[in-house]
Amino acid sequence: MKNLFLLLAFLVNLSASDLKVVKSNHSVSQTIQNIKEIVTSKGFEVFAIIDHEQNAKAVEMQLPEAKVILFGNPKAGTKLMQEDILSALDLPLRVLVFKESGVKIAYRDVSTLKTDFKLSNNKQLDAMDKGLSAIIDEARK
Secondary structure (H helix, E strand, C coil): CHHHHHHHHHHHHHHHHHEEEEEECCCHHHHHHHHHHHHHHCCCEEEEEEEHHHHHHHCCCCCCCEEEEEEECHHHHHHHHHHCHHHHHCCCEEEEEEECCCEEEEEECCCHHHHHCCCCCHHHHHHHHHHHHHHHHHHHC
């Protein structure tokens, strides 16, 4: 069991390099609202907003403000999942907005989907990567 834990910790550290973290000029709630408005205006669906701070409070624990928003385009996501169902582990797209020395936005580089899964639609993945970066840039200003 100890060896399995060490292996998992090693793999998590390897994948941490695909994380992008940028500062937001807004509160956690406002940044989430900005992302929600941007993605819905582009015709994407918001599947969930998870409030980790509130969930921690519900079990009498503490976390700083932290929310995750899950969103995407079911048609585009389904095409990728048809190629490799394992891509559903990272779809829909998700963005973490949290408070730590200011408000920050964290998300995975979409290009890692190319390497982590058997996906051949580079054009769609490139568009997703550019689109996500544009959404984040707009939401944080």
